Amino acid sequence: MKPREWSDRYRSHNTKWDLGQSPEQLVSYIVELAERKKVLIPGCGRGYEIKDFHEASHEVTAIDFSEGAIEASRQVIGDLADKIICDDFFKTPLKEDSFDICYERNFFCAISMDRWKDYGPRIASLLSEAGILIGIFQYGKHEDDGPPFPMTLEDRERYIEPYFLLLHDEFTHSGLSLYNDHAEHWQVWQKR
Template identity: 40%
Template sequence: MECTQPDFWEQRYRAGRMPWDLQGVPPALVDYLRRTAATGDVLIPGCGSGYEVQAFHEHGWRPRAIDFSPAAVERARQLLGPLAPLVREADFFAGDSGGPYEMIYERTFLCSLPPARWPDYARRCARLLRPGGRIAGIFYYGVDPDGPPFPLTPAVAAQVFDRFELTVDRALPATASLPLYAGFERWQEWQLKSIGP
């Protein structure tokens, strides 16, 4: 599928056609960073313009952001200035994503992937996280099969994230989302289950 290839996204970044770009840090992440004292290493896959890098950095986290679109990486580095080295071009599934991490931050990356890749995403996250680590962020739910964006359903999410436990789940107000996602986003935190002996 085209959306699994860098050129699909490269063309959109180069043309400025980015309906997923919030032009800033999502309020849900701002709230999370204010209410939690946790810090550590965080991976931001499919980082796009990279706004969240600075937010994590300012709250004591050690962010690493990756995208496989050169245009996205270039844009993020320009926007981040002195924090530009925290962004690099890499394929989440094939490249060196570093780690292990306390957290993998999610916003618009999972829903950009065709559903057939979602189990690969969850397995890759499980490998990159420290024991007890989590995937946290904004997840897109709905029923429209003609993505991207591709929406989750609760039943599918439970299957995809079978190695994780859903510890936080709350709907975001439509006013906190872009029109493309309004009314369909949820802040969720999925904690990696401990593996028995």
Template identity: 35%
Template sequence: MDPGETMRQNSALPEFWETRYLSGVTPWDSSQCPPEVLDYIGRQAPGLPTLVPGCGSAVEVAHMVTRGLKVLAVDFSDAAVKAACEQLGTLSEGRVVMRDFFALEEDVPYEWVYERAFLCALPPALWPDYAAKMARLVSPQGCLAGYFFLAETPKGPPFGTSLGELQALLGEWFTLETSRSVHSVSPIFQGREFWQVWRRRKE
């Protein structure tokens, strides 16, 4: 396999996602905002600092902005960011940026980090780094809340995990408050996606 092809097969690299967005192969994306997100957004106070990592086309961001949340949506794929900007129009201005999640500044912690098909998109070797970064980005008593892919799929993406593995991954910093199976708006996750709310413990 040539080096270029190797890069296109590594989901830790932007090139992997560029190829998929440019070719229109994005089965994880949906034009619908899931009901659990709409409910969660509706219970948040305006101005809530909110981060959407690996935002893709960022369909949920419009609802967050309409509610008045202070949103930053990031993706390290240029094609994904362009898709999000096209989807959101003027709502994307100052809110959707091309940025590497692992290089994000940590000086202003977020009250809510929205997880949707981001962890399962990362190679499992990067999951400990994901957990440690989330612990630094989420403010004390803030939440990592969203959808987690619980399935026996070691090959991915999407890379599946289990509730026990998530507890081992996040339990050092977070307490699991909610975990329930949901009807996914994305067929590839159907029957294997769970809405979870992880509360960041105080230091």
């Protein structure tokens, strides 16, 4: 979907993916972080997580290419929406090897399947050597009428595992009907 189509959805409040808060697993994860981290959030949407990381003193850079998402974000996190870069995550200039954590929720399933090959290399290149990818991922059979585009285990093997090692995998359910036919997973991946 193009940025304008995402913006239309935010402006008409047609945002069935929106949880209205950070996932509980992320809240617990942030509590456990001992040091200040540099955090990258691609496809941040309304960006509840920007606030949670920021309030725990972490340095956040978020990216979303939809102006409507950023307007919507301003309504829930105020001036922290200034942390969002309005650009395509795959093209915007960002310093390589500079982030400790990449957090994403339902970004991989929001990009078209022909973009999946770019996901692992892009995130791995931006993370430091000990970098971690965390977030909520959607699994299920391929759907033509997405987003969301859930992935299969074969997709994960092909697009994510060459770049990241799975450290933690937990089944979860957001309660959002959009994802009723998917398996939602909270996962923690270590950069290879």
